[in-house]
Amino acid sequence: MRNRFPGYCYYCTTLVPKGEGHFEKRQGAKGFRVIHAECVFKQREEKAKAVEAAQ
Ligand SMILES: [Zn+2]
Known part of the structure; x- marks a missing residue:
């Protein structure tokens, strides 16, 4: 869902x-x-790489 308010990216x-x-x-x-x-x-890319590294 798009953010309706500005904020700081986690x-x-x-x-x-x-x-x-x-x-x-x-x-x-x-x-x-x-x-x-x-x-x-x-x-998502980082998570995918982490999964690859774990295999
Ligand atoms: Zn960001």
Whole structure:
């Protein structure tokens, strides 16, 4: 879901302007965290590499 409010990306820690990224609800906590759309892909790549390395 696109972020309706600006916030700081939890992946690269820089500002995500409104509508430029995605937000995720935090489990068991108030509020939400924000990530750039491009950082979602970077994070996925890293996870994929981690899986490859583990095999
Ligand atoms: Zn980012």
